[in-house]
Amino acid sequence: MTWEAVSCQHKTNRIQSITLIVSDHAFQIPPSIGNLPYLESIFLNEFPHLTGPIPESISKLTNLNFLTISSTSISGPIPNFLGKLKNLAYLDLSFNKLSGTLPPSLSHLNELLRFDFDNNKLTGPIPYSYGYFKNLMSFTVSRNQLSGRIPVSLSRLNLYYINLSNNRFQGDASMLFGSKKMTSLIYLTRNMLAFDLGKVELPENLTTLNVSHNDIYGNLPLEVENLSLLNSDTAM
Template identity: 55%
Template sequence: MITILFSLIILLSHVASSHSERCNPQEKLTLLQIKKEFNNPTLLSSWKPNTDCCHPKLHWHGIKCDHNSHHVKSIHLSYNKKLASKIPPLIGNLPYLETLVLFHLPNLIGPIPQTLSKLTNLTYLTISSTNVSGSIPNFLGQFKSLVNLDLSFNNFYGSLPPSLSHLLNLTGIFLGYNNLIGPIPDSYGSFKNHPNLYLSHNKLSGVVPISLGMVDFSSIDLSHNRFEGDPSMLFGSNKVTAAIDLSWNLFSFDIGKVELPKITSMLDVSHNEIYGKLPLGIENVMLLNVSYNSLCGEIPKGDKHNVDSYFHNKCLCGSPLPSCK
């Protein structure tokens, strides 16, 4: 009798647990299929068919669910060398996904699959420090809720997608350390919300479009590319740009005519073909590098930067360089 009663209790507990499972059945099946497409890595050993992917204590690694709807809202997988595969197209079958982070997965390869275009609720998309390649897809411009886009440190090639300008909520655009070529699209002058734009360490070229002067960037990094011409539209005393890095390009303009944003704390224009005098307020910039240009004139008295900030210019003088004659 005791044995029968115990078995009944066990049976009822299993029935109760199955009814109380939070994880959406279809999304759970999709996650298990994604695990299979990832070649069942040990990183995802907690993804088991007999456990609840949304359980607050027994949650699956890297998975977060909405507290009310229990739909999967976040996938965050990072720092694993054994996860070796392409990005599973089935990720596109998680329609409530708001955050997708694939970070520091050096054996993740292949392009961004077209099926990810269905993730129209994405707010944060990070595919960074992987070996993902191919072009940056234009369908990213469909993610109207996207706030942060980080595709840095990969093997992306081709041109910058003009469609990113459709994402009016973007505050962070990180596309550095890839193999991107061509100019910055004119449409990037439509960005709002004081974005951070990082395009460094690519093979981008051409002139900076005048339209970018309409954007009040929080920070901008165009360094280590092949840009040329006059980027002075990026400056302005009323802008809120705290960091400007234009170093290691072919820029040529009179920097003495620009007005530095009052809050700029970092300015690097080194290794270009920039000429003229130092702009007003240069001594107030905390981190400064104007070396390897063709600048002339006297460094402001009381300036506290070291010689490396001004080294190898045409005729700059005054402390920390030799005094003016």
């Protein structure tokens, strides 16, 4: 069964997904959304007048695989209770007004493949526990106010795409590189990072590298010849 913006599981006739795109209506996510135990997907995109926090009742949706709340005016902190959504594979909270720090508890999401918190008002460091995501492929937190040193634990990740640009990160980012990693795109521009790029081994599959507007130094690795896009302030 399918209604506008809602689809149901054909065997149980229980609501399986909610998809709402582009609206000027003013509303908040109701706590009653937690009363949909079969819900697997929430997709809310381009709702400038969607306000308020993410309701705690979402933590009851243990079958949720996809959660997108993007380009809205939701605010407040990223709630710790999202770490209870053990089946979550896709988490997109980009282009909102979320503030506060990144919850360490999100690293408990062992099925998570995509983590997208771009364009919010987040502060503080990346938690050390984020190096222990089991299956993460994409990690993007660009255009926030995140700061501090990138935890060395992130060397454990084998990401396809990472974007830490337009924040206030400092120090070393060499743990994000490695010749055996599958990483294809790395964006680190406009931070305060400082390390010798000439000493890192670029991933074999890397096609895009942007490290401009930092304090990165050294000669470019020989592997840059394989890149389709390079933006760097370092010496040639």
